Amino acid sequence: MAGFLLLPLIHPDARSSAADAGGGQRVRIAEVSVNVPDVALKGTDGRTVSLRAALDDGRPVMLQFVFTTCPTICPLLTGIAARTRQDLGKERERIRAISITIDPEHDTPSVLRKYAAIFDADPDWMFLTGSLPDVVAVQRAFGAYRGNKMNHAPYTFLRRSPRDPWVRVDGIVHAEVLEREVRKILGTP
Secondary structure, three states: OOOOOOOOOOHHHHHOEOOOOOOOOOOEEEOOOOOOOEEEEOOOOOOOEEEEHHHHOOOEEEEEEEOOOOHHHHHHHHHHHHHHHHHHHHHHOOOOOEEEOOOOOOOOOOHHHHHHOOOOOOOOOOEOOOOOOOHHHHHHOOOOOOOHHOOOOEEEEEEEEOOEEEEEEEEOOOOHHHHHHHHHHHHHO
């Protein structure tokens, strides 16, 4: 990860009705129901991919919504995901990571490819873009649509399998907290 400082921050709304995540950090984690729309998005190679197929490749999933010109939470979220994947070591191959841009008009496949490189994203971490209506539909399905990109919430979504509910981790949490949640869905200590 070139040049990003991981700060121990958490979204202020996550403090109420939150559980202690260890290390004094409180985090809000909730199960959410998601009906993933059948949309086609594009990867960093420009190829079209069915979002449902990408989410249902047989592995657990970690998903975030970001945009490459975000001056605040997106580099932190992406950096925390990168650190979590790094700390998982070989176990990271067991989970599909997906980052979907919420600014598809700017974040073309080539822009996302450069952004992914900043975070040393491996082939099991997909960065996706698409048409604005499709991206909004996906955000709405996850309850993450906030009207415009500057008003988005720092969520990380995790799912063990297509049969299991999604778990939403609210806020910007320590990589250790996210790693612990990922290990829960992987079933590893």
